[in-house]
Amino acid sequence: MRTWSTPHVPVLPVAGPPVSLFDARSGALVETRPEGPARLYVCGITPYDATHIGHAATYLAFDLLNRAWRNAGHDVVYVQNVTDVDDPLLERATKVHVDWVELAERETQLFRDDMTALRVLPPEHYIGAVESIPLVITLIERLQEAGAVYSVDTDLYFSVTADEAFGEVSGLDRDQMLTLFAERGGDPERAGKKDPLDCVLWRGERPGEPAWDSPFGPGRPGWHIECSAIALEYLGMNFDVQGGGTDLVFPHHEMSAGEAQVAHPGSAYAKAYAHQGMVGYDGEKMSKSRGNLVFVSALRNSEVDPMAIRLTLLRQHYRPDWEWTDDKLWNAVDSLAAWRTALSLGAGADAAPVVDEVLAALADDLDAPRAVAAVEAWVEATNAGDDSDPDAGASIGNLIDAALGLAL
Numbered sequence: 001m002r003t004w005s006t007p008h009v010p011v012l013p014v015a016g017p018p019v020s021l022f023d024a025r026s027g028a029l030v031e032t033r034p035e036g037p038a039r040l041y042v043c044g045i046t047p048y049d050a051t052h053i054g055h056a057a058t059y060l061a062f063d064l065l066n067r068a069w070r071n072a073g074h075d076v077v078y079v080q081n082v083t084d085v086d087d088p089l090l091e092r093a094t095k096v097h098v099d100w101v102e103l104a105e106r107e108t109q110l111f112r113d114d115m116t117a118l119r120v121l122p123p124e125h126y127i128g129a130v131e132s133i134p135l136v137i138t139l140i141e142r143l144q145e146a147g148a149v150y151s152v153d154t155d156l157y158f159s160v161t162a163d164e165a166f167g168e169v170s171g172l173d174r175d176q177m178l179t180l181f182a183e184r185g186g187d188p189e190r191a192g193k194k195d196p197l198d199c200v201l202w203r204g205e206r207p208g209e210p211a212w213d214s215p216f217g218p219g220r221p222g223w224h225i226e227c228s229a230i231a232l233e234y235l236g237m238n239f240d241v242q243g244g245g246t247d248l249v250f251p252h253h254e255m256s257a258g259e260a261q262v263a264h265p266g267s268a269y270a271k272a273y274a275h276q277g278m279v280g281y282d283g284e285k286m287s288k289s290r291g292n293l294v295f296v297s298a299l300r301n302s303e304v305d306p307m308a309i310r311l312t313l314l315r316q317h318y319r320p321d322w323e324w325t326d327d328k329l330w331n332a333v334d335s336l337a338a339w340r341t342a343l344s345l346g347a348g349a350d351a352a353p354v355v356d357e358v359l360a361a362l363a364d365d366l367d368a369p370r371a372v373a374a375v376e377a378w379v380e381a382t383n384a385g386d387d388s389d390p391d392a393g394a395s396i397g398n399l400i401d402a403a404l405g406l407a408l
Helices: 053-071 087-096 100-117 133-145 174-183 223-234 246-263 296-301 306-314 326-344 352-363 368-383 392-404
Strands: 020-023 028-031 038-042 076-082 125-128 149-152 155-158 199-204 219-221 239-245 270-276 279-281
Touching: 020 270, 038 053, 038 223, 053 076, 053 100, 053 239, 053 270, 053 279, 053 296, 053 306, 053 352, 053 392, 076 223, 087 100, 100 296, 125 223, 133 149, 133 199, 133 219, 133 223, 133 246, 155 246, 174 246, 199 223, 199 246, 219 223, 223 246, 239 246, 246 270, 296 306, 306 326, 306 368, 326 368, 326 392, 352 368, 352 392, 368 392
Parallel strands: 038 076, 038 239, 076 125, 239 270
Antiparallel strands: 020 028, 149 155, 155 199, 199 219
């Protein structure tokens, strides 16, 4: 699948420090230690509707990680999927009387446009669920050899108990898992399953639904196996960071890890699991079911500067839940005007300590608010008349571009 264009990223004259992240599995801040290129997998969209601010917050958070690694001197192999065949997509296509392939392609292109506008670095490998089907089949066959697969009617299921580490990613007890599994696309009450938490690997063909040939009969992949197969193919086991929203911790990241670990015993799926908090609007989590969405494309079409959208997101730390408001956006618009004024002066307050502080903040669990505060202090001093550094404007402009993704 085609990705989006790569923005120019300045090379900074100093290297950033090693990057630490809060790891959901251990519940602790851990230093990432890439062996060779840093390897990152971030779960992508199901393209049945436009990119909303919650999506944008997630991809911006891991864009900061990508940039922090690069500024620390690492090459990065970044992989992202697109779930371009799944129940929500098919249901939406039926409801609006549009071919599901056409809907997926249209919304995926809109996502590309939004990511380009927000200057999010693209993944090296951008893989659709449909094109991953051969990888999924191979992984299911490996799980069959491990004795971790069984049939219910025409569907194949993964036995979660085959993974001795099942539950370690989320740290949830069984009752919590059952509740979330039912809420997030699982089928705990289906008759014939060995364990209510077992997840579907291959969904046998249903009337009116797309299907592909396989050794298991015609059908299509389950959700979790798609990401397992793609990550294994392009990153291998024990990759550095699995990323996504907090709503993916369970079941998605737990199940994906379990499938990979049973297929490759003795090795962990990922070294660390990092998650973006949920973004709310009008007092509720932003979601399609509630209809309280703020779309990136709608803001862009209203002539809102995409850099103001990005700055609004940067002012929130990625892990806590938070609420989007129009006031936050308009405050960012005003701030950018002050930033541009300071940058245009050329000379300004000393840039060197700002560079060190911004890089240190982002290496410390992607602390973007702290990084933004350092820049804003420089802007205030510069606009107040401090011109002690003749090259400060160029230095700070390169810094906020390379580290924060803001091109002003």
